[in-house]
Amino acid sequence: MIGASMGGLLTARALREAYQKIVIVDRDALPESAAARRGVPQGRQLHVLLSRGREALEDLFPGLTEDLRRAGAPLVDLHGEVSWHNDAYLMRRAPSPLVALGLSRPLLEHAVRERVTALPGVEIRTGTEAVGLATSPDRGRVTGVRLVDGTIPADLVVDAGGRASRTPVWLGELGYPAPAEEQVRVGVTYVTRTYRRHPGLIEDLLGAITNAVPGSPRAGIVAAMEDDRFAIALSGMLGEEPPTDDAGMAEFAGTLPLPELTEILRTAEPATDAVKMRFPATVRRRYERLRRFPDGYLVVADGLCSFNPIYGQGITVAALEAQLLRRLVTAGTDDLARRFFRGAARLIDAPWAIAVGTDLRFAEVDGPRGPRVRFVNAYIHRLHRAATADPVLGAAFLRVVNLVDPPTRLLAPGIVLRVLRGFLRRPSPTAPAAAPPARIAG
Template identity: 35%
Template sequence: MGTSQTTVIVGGSIAGLLAAAAASPASEAVTIVERDDLPAGPEHRRGVPQGTQVHALLAVGQQNMERLLPGIVAELQEAGGTLVDGPGDLAVYTASGWTGRAPSDAKVVCARRPLIEWVIRKRVLTLPNVTVLKGNVTGLVANEDRTRVVGVSLRGADDVPADLVIDASGRSSKAPTWISDLGYDAPGEQELRSYVGYTTVPVRLPEDALPTGVAGVLSHPHPRNLRGGSVVPCDNGLHLVSALSMMNVDPPRDMPSLLEFVDRAASPVVGQVARTAEPVGDVVAYRMPGSRRRLWERLERRPEGFVAIGDAVMSFNPLYGQGMSLAAVEAVLLADTLADVSDLREPGLAGRIQGNFTATIETVFGIVVGTDSAYEGAELDGIEPPSADAAAFKKALSELATEDAEVSLAVKYVGHYFKPELLTAPAIREKVERWITEGRTSSKLDPTTIPGPVG
């Protein structure tokens, strides 16, 4: 390794922490610049307005975090996180009925965001070359001919030099403006505005609130019912009751309104379970426009030494619970790319890192677009909606997943492992095409009773 191999991470979010872990082996020093005071425990942080809402760490996220921080999943459980079999233990009602439950390897860590971030932060900050600097980044510092980023500027403080700058400052990232200030075009954007609303409250459930073998229940919003709800495990024996809304349906802001809202979900089971719950915290609402992708990898000209990661690249409808896991995948891709270089100033390195994120980002963004574009009035900028054939295939797949364990697991594994190729396997495609040809529909539409696992 050459001299002065330093990395600066903008933002101490989960994406920033994981990026720091990924960059640590290739750097003499990694500095995380964070504007918030980082709490000493699992407490809400002002810079994460959605932090009190439902979060889940999917199987692919766990696998990739373990690559970077071995033993981290066990540490999350020791801190109170709950490990459940997502496809097997969670009852999910959709427009097609109850998605078939079947035992799987797709375990999910359910915990509140502050706990997850705290456990990861503690672990990352044990790395001897990783430090946190409190500061507000105001721009990128470039060399004289502006071909390379060589650090970041801070409000009211000295610049922080770096050989590699990684922006993990989230959805509100100012990096497009920062590189424009250096004379480069800002990245293009793709956006799907489906106007998402969430309200969540932590609760304690009585032991018999859910059927045996069911850890939580979700009734997703869909184009025919813009209101949904969920009761899912979080940490330390608690659950979260959430109201979920789409297309500008205003989320409730107090407990009576929340209960009335979830009563109007497609399945009344959510409301029934929620009404047995004892609230143990505040009711907090959150709204966001939808999903947005910044096309950093398509820049024709880019400065060396700068990479964007996490929500600074793509932020999306949190209903799908994929954000933390996507950040973990990107961090491992970052680590793998850096493992092959001896100098962080290697020409083309930043562009190569950014490009290596593309396949996974396109997979996850495609999942979101395939679902949220179906809402009447959804606004698509720079995005083509799915074709009629693709929409028909997706509808049949969802219906078949209510009755067929193989298909149900394939559908869920796409979301849990980011592997869309599972749905084009010959056995799955043959079943779906037969379903369409025979004109069949789901028989699991009764919303009032959670069925047992499918065979």
């Protein structure tokens, strides 16, 4: 296994069902505690774990949610305890079974790493880099991974090296075609900073979020996390960059319809520095369309698809892929790559449609923008407006963006009727007086 981040760890857990010995290599030195590290620079940025992702992780590691809760991560009812300002409309809250954990990325990775290293037969080798693949003489089968300091023979090699996966290059060196790559340039910049959650500071606040809209490609999130802290993430799209200094962050936050954010920035004590990270483009590699691919080899997680982080989908999709792989290897390892890439492509389709479809609201984002995308975006804007008063609509939306239900569920007749009814009603008094115009890209 190349890569001991979330993708590699979850894949190792899945493969342990069929393989007695698993060696994971990572070029980083991995920390003993829940700390950020060089090889995963996004670890310093706010991470949300979608409800479906938490369920999948719990399925792969029973008891993990409770471990994390005991480590201080609050359990959060995403509909009942979070303020959602979608297109500046404040969603009406209602209790729900959609539960997420408020935690830092290093805490999650550390907890999962501890579980994986405790599995019999799993070894993590750190400080070593994979530089290529060893193959059978006819190159039809991958027989191991070449490292800077030797080769590890293996029945199966998995590339979990992330977004910068070298597999397309390594395939080329072996005479195989590289996968077709789809890219959607979104030009996202993230700035995350954590603050202490002392008593009296916005009582009971667990989370608040507002999205970017055409004309104002800025978003913000507040999330309670372990160690009695809040993480705040400001983000901009299409080249819009949040600043990292106090005054600049406050000014940027002031342009967002998220009063909780402004309040924390005004009154809370910072626990860390603000950290900036750029994310140029969403990338999907179409391995399932390749006609030729060597046996004994797989690519997983961000190496397959690296999503716009604004939608918080990466770890959840990696966990769903691990569940798929566990099912597949339990049934047998023949023709594994073809079966896995096909299944993974089907898994990726829904989160990809949500992320790319939403990004296409922005006229500056290049991509196929058919009538369906335009219709859906206009419809979702109306749904947000109606969800200020109708919690059934808020619940339906949150189930879809948490990957619990497919996006088509929002077009079920009962939901459409409620959206229409809500659209004909005046916005509820809980909604801000003026929502930004629904300028649908096209």
